[in-house]
Amino acid sequence: MLLRTIYAEFCKLHHSFIWLALIILPIVSAGLGTANYLNNLGLLTDQWYSLWTQHALFYCALFAPALTGVYCAYVCRLEHLNRNWNTVMTQPIPISVMLVSKLSVVSFLTLLTQLFIGILFLISGKLAGLTAPVPFALVYWVFRGWWALTVQAALLLCVALVIRSFAVPVAAGILGGFCGLPALVKGFGVYFPFSLLSLGMCSHHPTEPMDCSAAAFLISSCFYLLLGLTASLLWLKKRDIKTT
Structure with missing residues (x-):
C-alpha cells in the first residue's frame, strides 16, 4: 500500500513547475557561490574547499530550505484545493501511510x-x-546534507499540512535557514534543526570533520524527524475525526 501511495504522490508531480524549480534554484545558488569565490581569490586560497564554503553559504542558508519548503507545499497543494482533504481522509488508506508517502517524495x-x-x-x-584533486569528502557532504534536508522536510511538511498558504512553508524554510546561521556560529548548531544542513555539509570548515560527533548529529536529526512526523500525524488524526 505504501508503494502505491508513493506512486500516487509522484503522479502529482507530472508536468509541474517543481522540476523547473529543482533546476533553476540550485543553478542560481551555485552561480552566486562561484562568483563570490572568484571575487575573493586573494582570501580564498584552498581551491575546492574554499569554493565549497561559498557554495554552501548561499545554499544552506537560503536556497535549500526555501526549495524544501516549495516541495512540501506542493505535495500538499492538491489536498488544500477545493476541500479535497475531506475526500482524502475518507479513503481506505492509513493516515501514517499517507504521511510517510509525502515525506518520501x-x-x-x-x-x-x-x-x-x-x-x-x-x-x-x-x-x-581549479587543478587540485576533488575532495572525496564531497560524497559525505552531499549525503549528510540529504539526511538533514529530510529532517527539515519533516518539519516543513507539518507546516504545509496545517496552513493552506503555499508561501508559508517556503517562508518558514527561509526563516529557519537564516536562524540556523547564528546557532551554528554560537556552537549550538546540533540542537537546532535548520543548522543540521550546514553541519552535515561542513559549510564553514570543510577541511575538518563536523563540528559535532556523528552520534550527536544522528540523535538530533532523528529527534526532529520524529517530532515533525508526530506533530503531522496528530494533526491529521484530528482532521480525520472532524471529517468523520
Missing part, C-alpha cells in the same frame, strides 16, 4: 537536489580553473 526530491548541487560544484570548479 519530498526526501527523494531533496536527494535529486543534493546530487545536482554536487554536479554543479564539480562543473563550477572546473570552470573556475
Whole structure:
C-alpha cells in the first residue's frame, strides 16, 4: 500500500513547475557561490574547499530550505484545493501511510537536489580553473546534507499540512535557514534543526570533520524527524475525526 501511495504522490508531480524549480534554484545558488569565490581569490586560497564554503553559504542558508519548503507545499497543494482533504481522509488508506508517502517524495526530491548541487560544484570548479584533486569528502557532504534536508522536510511538511498558504512553508524554510546561521556560529548548531544542513555539509570548515560527533548529529536529526512526523500525524488524526 505504501508503494502505491508513493506512486500516487509522484503522479502529482507530472508536468509541474517543481522540476523547473529543482533546476533553476540550485543553478542560481551555485552561480552566486562561484562568483563570490572568484571575487575573493586573494582570501580564498584552498581551491575546492574554499569554493565549497561559498557554495554552501548561499545554499544552506537560503536556497535549500526555501526549495524544501516549495516541495512540501506542493505535495500538499492538491489536498488544500477545493476541500479535497475531506475526500482524502475518507479513503481506505492509513493516515501514517499517507504521511510517510509525502515525506518520501519530498526526501527523494531533496536527494535529486543534493546530487545536482554536487554536479554543479564539480562543473563550477572546473570552470573556475581549479587543478587540485576533488575532495572525496564531497560524497559525505552531499549525503549528510540529504539526511538533514529530510529532517527539515519533516518539519516543513507539518507546516504545509496545517496552513493552506503555499508561501508559508517556503517562508518558514527561509526563516529557519537564516536562524540556523547564528546557532551554528554560537556552537549550538546540533540542537537546532535548520543548522543540521550546514553541519552535515561542513559549510564553514570543510577541511575538518563536523563540528559535532556523528552520534550527536544522528540523535538530533532523528529527534526532529520524529517530532515533525508526530506533530503531522496528530494533526491529521484530528482532521480525520472532524471529517468523520
